[in-house]
Amino acid sequence: MISLSPWLLVAIVLAVIALGVVAGFAITRARRLDRLHQRILASRDSLSRLLLRRASEADLLSRSAGLESSGLADAARAYIQDGGDQLTTDGLDRRTAAQRQGDRVEVAARLERASALSRAIRETLTPEERERIASDSDAGARLEALDATCYRIQLTRNVHNVDVAGVRALRSARMVKLLRLAGHAPIPEPIDFDDDTQTGGRGY
Numbered sequence: 465m466i467s468l469s470p471w472l473l474v475a476i477v478l479a480v481i482a483l484g485v486v487a488g489f490a491i492t493r494a495r496r497l498d499r500l501h502q503r504i505l506a507s508r509d510s511l512s513r514l515l516l517r518r519a520s521e522a523d524l525l526s527r528s529a530g531l532e533s534s535g536l537a538d539a540a541r542a543y544i545q546d547g548g549d550q551l552t553t554d555g556l557d558r559r560t561a562a563q564r565q566g567d568r569v570e571v572a573a574r575l576e577r578a579s580a581l582s583r584a585i586r587e588t589l590t591p592e593e594r595e596r597i598a599s600d601s602d603a604g605a606r607l608e609a610l611d612a613t614c615y616r617i618q619l620t621r622n623v624h625n626v627d628v629a630g631v632r633a634l635r636s637a638r639m640v641k642l643l644r645l646a647g648h649a650p651i652p653e654p655i656d657f658d659d660d661t662q663t664g665g666r667g668y
Contacts, residue, residue, distance in 0.1 A: 493634065497649075500631045504652050505557060507624035511655065512549040514620060515578055518613045519543035522585060525606040529597045531588060539584035543577045551575065554653040579658035585614065586661050614661040625654040 522540035526532050551574065553567045589597075589607070598604040631652055 493637075497631065497634055500627050500634070501556065501649055501652070504624060504627050504631065507620055507627065508551055508557075508655070509549075511617065511620045511624060512551060514613055514617045515543065515551075516549075518610065518617060519581060521606065521610040521613055522581060525597075525603065525610055528606050529600070529603040534584075534588050536581075536584045536588040539577070539581040543574075543581050546574055546577055548574055551655050552653045555650045556652050575655070575657040582614075582658045582661050585610070586663055589661075590663050611661075614659070618659050621655055621659055628652045628654045 519540045522536055523544065526534060526537035526540065531537060548570060550567055550571050553571050594607065597607050635651060
């Protein structure tokens with residue numbers, strides 16, 4: 465029978481406890497990273513749908529409010545005609561490097577179209593114009609729907625970018641890097657475009 469000294473037994477117990485703590489830390493961080501990655505992807509899907517809805521609502525508003533010849537109508541239709549749904553090129557959605565490279569120009573153009581629509585909403589829907597539109601019940605309802613979607617876009621983009629910052633902070637930790645807790649997932653990118661649709665840049 466093998467006899468172990470008390471000190472050796474204590475050392476073994478401490479080593480097992482330390483390994484358990486490290487393993488628990490690693491599992492917790494890996495799960496948190498995975499949840500954040502999934503939340504980021506869900507936010508992107510939601511934001512993509514909301515941007516298309518905003519363009520559709522802006523187009524409908526331009527028709528009901530007599531703004532069909534305005535920059536608002538042009539910007540809305542340009543975004544609708546785009547038809548794409550990718551808002552980043554980091555590959556977190558498991559696209560290949562070749563696909564990401566091909567998407568880079570397309571995504572940049574799409575974000576610029578989103579910014580152009582924000583500017584058109586801001587410049588066209590002045591307080592005076594809003595007051596005129598609100599006097600018509602149908603057009604006023606369209607305006608309310610557009611404003612609600614604009615608010616949700618800002619909220620969703622902010623949540624997305626906060627989660628991206630959280631992932632980057634977690635992945636910069638030495639132990640996360642050492643244990644490769646993020647696996648092969650690429651580092652996510654924030655989504656940046658002009659989403660302020662209020663006159664004077666007041667935002668929500």
